[in-house]
Amino acid sequence: MSEQPSLLLLGAGPIGLAAAAEASAGAIPLRCITTSIDAPWLPNYALWQSDAARLDLTADLRVTFDAVDLVGASGRSRTIPHGYGFLNNTRLQRRLHAASRGSWQQGRVEALTEVPDGASATLDDGTALHARVILDARGSRPEHQGPSLPAQTAFGVEIELLAGHPGLPMRFMDWSFPTPQGEPPSFLYSVPTSPSRLFVEETVLSARPAFAIDRLRERLKARLEGLGLGAAPWVAGTEEHCYIPMGALPPAAGGSVIPLGAAAGWVHPASGYLLGHGLGWARDAARVAATGATAAEVWQAAWPADRRRMWALYRFGLELLLRCDHAQTSAFFDEFFQLPQERVQAYLTASGSANELAATMWMLFAQGSWPLKRRLAAAGVRPEALRLVRELSGD
Ligand SMILES: Cc1cc2nc3c(=O)[nH]c(=O)nc-3n(C[C@H](O)[C@H](O)[C@H](O)COP(=O)(O)OP(=O)(O)OC[C@H]3O[C@@H](n4cnc5c(N)ncnc54)[C@H](O)[C@@H]3O)c2cc1C
Missing domain, CATH: 3.50.50.60 (FAD/NAD(P)-binding domain)
Incomplete structure (x- = not known):
């Protein structure tokens, strides 16, 4: 010893x-x-600017954006007023x-x-x-x-924009590309890294079992074709294969x-x-x-005890999202991002308390549209679980 x-x-x-x-x-x-x-460190690490400021990391960001876009399954775009950056x-x-x-x-x-x-x-x-x-x-x-734990998988690459192509804005999630029947939905994440380069990544937020990264590479190629970016060269050495165990x-x-x-x-x-x-x-x-x-x-x-409670609530949300199809997932995020922005930010940055998180989850359900409620019900949200979230929220 x-x-x-x-x-x-x-x-x-x-x-x-x-x-x-x-x-x-x-x-x-x-x-x-x-x-x-x-x-x-090889991944293109990103974080919200509010977190970077709190951690005194603002000077450690290499590309920054004042806001991010969200594109729903219908193709409608919404701007989320939260600063974001690549580390x-x-x-x-x-x-x-x-x-x-x-x-x-x-x-x-x-x-x-x-x-x-x-x-x-x-x-x-x-x-x-x-x-x-x-x-x-x-x-x-x-x-x-193990196969019982869901995982996020993604395939990303930096592309060189051809002259005349305007590229894409900073998109946190773009759900507008259809998902093959029976497969988990994926979204495009796009980050302009310079006036002539764009980092693009096709991501399955979470799936059990994990969705194959090779299939995400194929989906990304097909999506880039659809966006008129099929001929844009892939920058050597920038491929990102992402596997993140979740929950x-x-x-x-x-x-x-x-x-x-x-x-x-x-x-x-x-x-x-x-x-x-x-x-x-x-x-x-x-x-x-x-x-x-x-x-x-x-x-x-x-x-700390409150963090454990908070993570249990997030895992409840994760289980729900795992059962959502493409339209349900897109609708969920569309309505989530319409909540009061301080709640959106606290949810994404895990910066509130467990009770505040429960209140946000309850608000999303209680104030959500009937189509969203029906979709959540169809995805298997149980009344007793909702009662628990409601009790924790103090409502
Ligand atoms: C491709 C990818 C992209 C991601 N992007 C983001 C992002 O944009 N934003 C975000 O917040 N999160 C992101 N994540 C999630 C998460 O932040 C990363 O996984 C992050 O790297 C985790 O940090 P860590 O220090 O806990 O572990 P790691 O970064 O995995 O570091 C582990 C360290 O342990 C060392 N090690 C491993 N085994 C041994 C051993 N047996 N003995 C000694 N040392 C060992 C490794 O060499 C390494 O230094 C991403 C994850 C991936 C995979």
Whole structure:
């Protein structure tokens, strides 16, 4: 066993690095292990500007938009007045590495074991590292990826606009492309990254089992043809294959290994986003861990009771959306985005309380149009579940 109670952190993705930067300012010795210290973050990470501002990351955005568009199944477009941006991964990664003051060591963790005074990580070279608390930010885990857990899948690529084509605006979701019968609906996400380039991504918000990424590639090609963008060259090296397990339950309490980030099921069950709320949650948990707090206290910081309630409500919404077809999903989002904008924003950024979230969900149902109510009923929304949401909402 190690002589000193210490903190071990695993994984240098956005969550691990944010936690490391925070914990390295703390009082207890910190060690960080990851498979490849300098590996660049490849996804086109995006977040809402309100989150970026709250996290002091505004300067780390590389492309920004004051508003985003939503296009329904009918082709009607609506503007959502919430600022959005693509993260400058390299810049944030460098900044967080600098702040974590060389605590990093390269290694692959093969096994984690609970021991009487903490936990032990066995690396691929046979080294065993003991710590009182281990923060595990190694990303989503194989056990999250069984067929019973829904997943978001997407295929994206950056395209070069041909001269004369105006491209597309920043579209958060475009549901206007028909879905083949019996397959889960997908939407187009388009982000102009420069005057001549557009990032386009075809996404199935969530499906059980996960929808094949190859099929999304085919759908994207067909959609681009329909939009007059079929001849636009795909920029080499920009393909994004996205698989995000959704709706994982919070990890069990009681051990000395505390998962953070995707490993902890922090992915927003309704959207698949994580960074806007997760970077702040990672900082909070790491700050507590760096005081020498017990594993139970760190677990509480990672999963406060209200957050667990909130995630249960989002999972309820996720189950509902999983049963919706193309028209139902599009109608759901169309009406959702007509709610008061502060509610929309709180829902998307997971920034309110569980009761506020329940109130928003209840409002969507109670004030929703009859077609939406009928669609939700057809999708299997149960009266007892609605009663629970209504009670939580305080209505
Ligand atoms: C393609 C894609 C696009 C996404 N886009 C967005 C987005 O725009 N906005 C958003 O909010 N969310 C997005 N997400 C969801 C989520 O934010 C990401 O999955 C994010 O990368 C999760 O961060 P993380 O730090 O928890 O885990 P990861 O980024 O997966 O990092 C895990 C780290 O652990 C290390 N590691 C893994 N195994 C071991 C091991 N055995 N030993 C040691 N180290 C190990 C890895 O090398 C890596 O450094 C996206 C996800 C994907 C897949």
